[in-house]
Amino acid sequence: MKITAALVPEKGASFVLRDLTLADPVGDEIRVRVVACGICHTDVSSRDQVYGTPMPAVLGHEGAGVVEAVGPKVKAIKPGDHVLMSFDSCGNCPSCRDGQIAYCWHHMEMNFSGFRYSGTAWDVPSPISMAVDGVETPVAGAFFGQSSFATHAICSERNAVVVDKDLPLEVLAPLGCGMQTGAGAVLNTLNPAPGSSFAITGAGTVGMAAIMAAKIAGCAPIIAIDMSADRLKLALELGATHAINPADGDIVQAVKAILPAGVQYSIETTAHPAVFRAAVDMLQVRGICGLIGGAKLGTEASFEMTHILFGRTIRGILQGDSVPKSFLPRLIGLYRSGRFPIERLETRYRLDQINEAIADMKSGKTIKPVLMTGSQP
Incomplete structure (x- = not known):
């Protein structure tokens, strides 16, 4: 046809x-x-x-x-x-x-x-x-x-x-794709307990979905990090408790001004190696960073090895670990209830x-x- x-x-x-x-x-x-x-x-x-x-x-x-x-x-x-x-x-x-x-x-x-x-x-x-x-x-x-x-x-x-x-x-x-990736990274992959601290680098579709999912999971604080003041404002309306603009200074220091020990969980959505490094550096001991951002093939990132040695984990995440036939109906239920x-x-x-x-x-x-x-x- x-x-x-x-x-x-x-x-x-x-x-x-x-x-x-x-x-x-x-x-x-x-x-x-x-x-x-x-x-x-x-x-x-x-x-x-x-x-x-x-x-x-x-x-x-x-x-x-x-x-x-x-x-x-x-x-x-x-x-x-x-x-x-x-x-x-x-x-x-x-x-x-x-x-x-x-x-x-x-x-x-x-x-x-x-x-x-x-x-x-x-x-x-x-x-x-x-x-x-x-x-x-x-x-x-x-x-x-x-x-x-x-x-x-x-x-x-x-x-x-x-x-x-x-x-x-x-x-x-x-x-x-985008919505289930961000939400699934929180609800399927990391599955944080209520009260867990969370930071999300990048407040695009995937990052915003992760922010809404972190709120659904009962996380606090939820820290949104983005260059756009408008997106940070919306992130605060959708569930973030704090907003950080990298234009204002070092984002790791800004996160640790909120939580001196660092966050339990971070999600990196920007695919920029320097931001990925920061998302790992802001983790507390035994913290987990979920990598979502899709970089160009061959892109490399570097990390301080001793920092990772203290039980910190870097977890690659595709599609939010979703099985769409079961996870999309779950997200639709959250949408119907006004929570997503x-x-x-x-x-x-x-x-x-x-x-x-x-x-x-x-x-x-x-x-x-x-x-x-x-x-x-």
Whole structure:
């Protein structure tokens, strides 16, 4: 079928709207009419080929929409269902068999190659193609198993989560990556006891989700660290008890002015090595730093070895250790109760405004841009 998608023609290029061809779902795949899709920094990094996604490509990995068709192996999802789309996993590697699907051994090829996983039973490189000199040519169109910067997307039953039809898909779309990453790092990975001290470096989507989750967990104090005064103000409204701007001085000293022994937990979302070092340096004895920020491949960071020797832990975290089919319903329950007000982070844009949305995100004007494809439930 013909679809409209925001295509990246080459590394670093602006997105352009193109009419493309989407294949029918096969195997355990489903076709989704996309209603909304969040924009994540990972989309921008992948546009710039930081993780090797080939071009041309259709990106987008926080899609939400309505199921239109299903493949013959789909068991529990049917046309008309409303779904959120998340990251993909193979289901068969040691991590997946242990229920740790965020650490699927095939994570990079399944989510960043732009093509269907090579171990599947069918031999179709990508569900999306474009006409080049009259010949349909494959486009990298299975980004995170969805490529949802489009009016329609193909995902699998594995990475689709059915949600109630009364829920606003345009609000919930970003749960599939950024929101579950920040919230899951707190609620799934670190699982702090009430009263635990917490610091979060970076108050973007992931950091704000972590702040809200830390409040839900009963942490105190909760220290937000960011360069933006506006974001720090919002962080205080969403659950932070203290706000630190690095422009005002050394952030480790600022944290220790609040807690002389340091914090029990920190989360690093910025992907800057110097900030990562600070997030570790601000830990108390036996403290844990969760690394979330995705840096360019090959980026290195240095640490003072004796500081870490005193029981401090650095824990890498992908997707908030989430199993979306169970964790997204938990976050939706918190959203329904008013305890996870993700709508306060979001700004809507049309699909043809994608470049403007990315510019606003990079400038800090917008925390979480959400693209509306023009099709409604």
